[in-house]
Amino acid sequence: MKKNSEVKGIARETLDFILEVSRSTYPKEFAGLLEVKDGVITDVLVLPGTESSESNAVLKLFMMPNISAAGSVHSHPGPVIRPSKADLRLFSKTGTRHIIAGYPYRHNNWKCYDGSGRPVELPVLDVELEDENVL
Ligand code: ZN
Numbered sequence: 001m002k003k004n005s006e007v008k009g010i011a012r013e014t015l016d017f018i019l020e021v022s023r024s025t026y027p028k029e030f031a032g033l034l035e036v037k038d039g040v041i042t043d044v045l046v047l048p049g050t051e052s053s054e055s056n057a058v059l060k061l062f063m064m065p066n067i068s069a070a071g072s073v074h075s076h077p078g079p080v081i082r083p084s085k086a087d088l089r090l091f092s093k094t095g096t097r098h099i100i101a102g103y104p105y106r107h108n109n110w111k112c113y114d115g116s117g118r119p120v121e122l123p124v125l126d127v128e129l130e131d132e133n134v135l
Contacts, residue, residue: 006039007036007039007040007041007070007071007096007097007122008039008040008123008125009039009040009041009122009123009124009125010040010041010042010099010122010123010124010125011040011041011042011124011125011126011127011129012124012125012126012127013129014041014042014043014044014129015107015110015124017044018032018044018073018099018101018110019101019105019106019107019109019110020105021044021046021075022075022101022105023104023105025075026075026077026103026105027077028077029074029075029076029077030046030047030074030075031046031047031058031060031061031072031073031074031075032044032045032046032047032072032073032074033045033047033061033069033070033071033072033073033094033095034069034070034071034072034073034095034097034099035069035070036070040125040127041070041071041097041122042127042129044073045069047060047061058074058084058086058087058090061074061090061094069094069095070095070096070097071094071095071096071097071098071099072090072091072094072095072098072099073098073099073100073101074087074099074100074101075100075101075102075105076100076101076102076103077103078102078103079102079103079104079109080102081100081101081102081109081110081111082100083098083100083113083117087100087117088116088117091113091114091115091116091117092115092116092117095115096114096115097112097113097114097120097122098112098113098114098115099111099112099113099122100113
């Protein structure tokens with residue numbers, strides 16, 4: 001996977017997906033890795049069987065064999081979307097964009113942080129997610 005220092009934003013569909021998975025997993029948390037295509041986050045690798053406690057969700061990410069993703073995403077069971085200490089340790093390990101979604105997982109209930117836990121702007125982009133490759 002290539003370096004993703006220049007992440008332009010996240011595809012609207014991908015953000016909708018994240019919020020939807022957060023809602024359907026609630027009150028459990030979900031965690032996943034973000035994948036970037038052409039500078040836009042278009043994919044989420046959802047980790048199966050994410051446990052109900054925050055530290056477990058984040059620990060699962062730590063244990064991913066290939067943690068060279070563009071970043072991570074996980075949900076919090078409450079409205080607080082500030083990164084915990086465990087979150088910060090994870091953020092510093094991989095990627096430059098880390099999304100936390102908080103209850104009730106609407107469009108303003110998420111935030112993006114960089115590798116050091118500072119809030120960063122992550123524009124939501126209307127891009128076509130095409131399955132057919134135009135070569
Ligand atoms: Zn967290």
